[in-house]
Amino acid sequence: MKKLTLATIWLDGCSGCHMSFVDVDERILQVAEKYDIIFSPLVDVKEFPEKVDVTLLEGAISTDEDVEMVKKIRKSTKTLIAFGDCAVTSNVPSMRNHYDLKDVFKRGYLETSTDNDVIPDEMLPKLLDKAYPVHHFVDVDVFLQGCPPSADTIFYALVEIAEGRTPELSKRARFG
Amino acid sequence: MSSSVNIITLTIDEKQVGARENQTILEVARENGVEIPTMCELKGLTPSGGCRMCVVEVAGIPKLLPACMTTVSEGMVVTTNSERLKKLRKNILELFFSERNHICAVCASNGFCELQLMAQKVEMSHVHYPYLYPHCEVDASHNRFVLDHNRCILCTRCVRVCDEIEGSHTLDIKGRGIEAQVITDMDQPWGDSETCTLCGKCVHVCPTGALIERGMAVGEMSKRKQLLPYLTQMREVKT
Numbered sequence: 173m174k175k176l177t178l179a180t181i182w183l184d185g186c187s188g189c190h191m192s193f194v195d196v197d198e199r200i201l202q203v204a205e206k207y208d209i210i211f212s213p214l215v216d217v218k219e220f221p222e223k224v225d226v227t228l229l230e231g232a233i234s235t236d237e238d239v240e241m242v243k244k245i246r247k248s249t250k251t252l253i254a255f256g257d258c259a260v261t262s263n264v265p266s267m268r269n270h271y272d273l274k275d276v277f278k279r280g281y282l283e284t285s286t287d288n289d290v291i292p293d294e295m296l297p298k299l300l301d302k303a304y305p306v307h308h309f310v311d312v313d314v315f316l317q318g319c320p321p322s323a324d325t326i327f328y329a330l331v332e333i334a335e336g337r338t339p340e341l342s343k344r345a346r347f348g
Numbered sequence: 349m350s351s352s353v354n355i356i357t358l359t360i361d362e363k364q365v366g367a368r369e370n371q372t373i374l375e376v377a378r379e380n381g382v383e384i385p386t387m388c389e390l391k392g393l394t395p396s397g398g399c400r401m402c403v404v405e406v407a408g409i410p411k412l413l414p415a416c417m418t419t420v421s422e423g424m425v426v427t428t429n430s431e432r433l434k435k436l437r438k439n440i441l442e443l444f445f446s447e448r449n450h451i452c453a454v455c456a457s458n459g460f461c462e463l464q465l466m467a468q469k470v471e472m473s474h475v476h477y478p479y480l481y482p483h484c485e486v487d488a489s490h491n492r493f494v495l496d497h498n499r500c501i502l503c504t505r506c507v508r509v510c511d512e513i514e515g516s517h518t519l520d521i522k523g524r525g526i527e528a529q530v531i532t533d534m535d536q537p538w539g540d541s542e543t544c545t546l547c548g549k550c551v552h553v554c555p556t557g558a559l560i561e562r563g564m565a566v567g568e569m570s571k572r573k574q575l576l577p578y579l580t581q582m583r584e585v586k587t
C-alpha cells in the first residue's frame with residue numbers, strides 16, 4: 173500500500189496535543205509505516221507543503237497569520253483534522269473573547285509586567301478580535317476532541333484514515 | 349396511587365406497551381427500557397419542559413412534543429429516535445454550548461458533567477453555530493458554594509430543588525430568552541442571601557459546572573447522585 177503524507181502544525185495552541193501525539197510511543201513506528209511525516213514541528217521543514225494527504229491542525233485561529241495559514245492548509249490538504257479542543261471549540265484561547273482587544277493587550281503587556289510600558293505593534297501577527305475554532309474559516313473533515321485527545325485516540329484516528337475508513341470518534345473522544 | 353387509574357396501551361418505537369393514563373411518555377418509555385435523552389428533567393422535581401432534549405414524534409400531531417410533559421393516551425404512536433430527532437437533539441445541544449462559555453478543559457466538572465457526557469452520547473462532534481462568547485459573572489460571594497454563569501444551561505433544576513424540596517426559594521431566574529440568568533434572592537450576591545440554608549442541594553442537582561463547592565479545582569467536582577432517590581422520596585411524602 174502506498175504511504176500517505178502527514179503534516180502536523182499548531183497555531184493558537186499550547187503544543188499539548190502534539191505532546192499527546194508523541195505519547196503514542198513506539199507505535200510511532202507503525203505510524204511511520206503508513207505515513208511520511210513531511211511537515212511538523214518534529215521535522216525540519218520550513219514551508220507548508222503544496223499537497224498533503226492528512227493534516228493534524230492543533231490550536232485556535234487567533235491572528236491574521238493564522239487565517240492565512242489555515243486557508244493555505246485547507247487548500248493543500250485532503251483530510252483536515254481539527255486536532256484537539258482549541259481547534260474544535262477555540263477552548264482556552266477563547267477565554268479572552270469577551271474582553272475588548274484593547275484590554276487584552278493592556279493586561280498582557282502592561283498590568284502584568286513591572287518593567288515594560290509599551291504594547292508592541294510592529295513585526296507581530298495581528299490579533300483577531302476573537303480566537304475562533306478552525307471550522308469558522310474552513311471546512312474540517314474530522315473533529316478530534318480532547319484537551320488533549322489521548323494518544324490512543326490519535327493513533328486510532330490516523331490508522332483508520334490510512335486504511336481508508338472514517339474514524340468512529342464519538343465513543344473515544346470528548347471535550348475536555 | 350389510587351386504584352381507579354385506567355390502564356391504556358400505546359406504541360413506543362414500534363413496541364406495544366401498557367401504561368397508567370396519568371403517566372408521561374418519558375416515564376412509560378423508561379419503564380420499558382427506551383432511553384430518551386434529557387437535560388432539565390430530574391426525578392423528584394416537577395418537570396419543566398425547558399431543555400427540549402426529550403422531544404418525540406407522535407403520529408398525527410405535526411409538532412414535536414416534550415416527552416417529560418406529555419401524558420400518554422390510548423393508541424398513541426410515539427417515535428423517540430428518528431434521524432430527524434437525533435439531528436434536532438444535536439442542534440439543541442450545540443445551542444447550549446454556543447450560548448455560554450463552556451471550556452471543559454478548565455472546568456471543575458470536567459469528567460463528571462452531564463452536558464459534556466450528553467455531547468458524547470448524541471455524537472456532537474463540534475458546534476456549527478457561531479459561539480456567542482457572552483461576558484458572564486462568577487458569583488463567589490458565598491462561603492461554601494460558587495455560581496459560575498459561564499457554565500449554566502438554565503435547566504432550572506437548582507431553582508426547583510431549592511423551592512420544591514428545600515422550601516427556601518433562594519434561587520430563581522431573571523430575564524427572558526438569551527438574557528435569562530439564575531439569581532439569588534432579589535438578584536443580590538449569594539453571600540448576602542438571608543434565605544439560603546446552605547443545604548447544597550442546588551449544587552448536587554446541577555448537571556454542569558455552574559454550581560460547585562468552593563475550592564474545587566479542575567475535574568474535582570463530582571456531584572453526589574445519592575441525593576436523587578432522597579428527592580423522590582421527599583416528593584412522595586409531600587404529595
Ligand code: SF4
Pocket residue numbers: 347348449450451452453455456457458459461462463464499556557558
Ligand atoms: S459545565 Fe460541562 S460542558 Fe460546560 S465547561 Fe464544564 S464540563 Fe464542559
Ligand code: SF4
Pocket residue numbers: 499500501502503504505506507530550553554555556558559
Ligand atoms: S446553575 Fe446548574 S442547575 Fe441551575 S439552572 Fe444553571 S445549569 Fe441548571
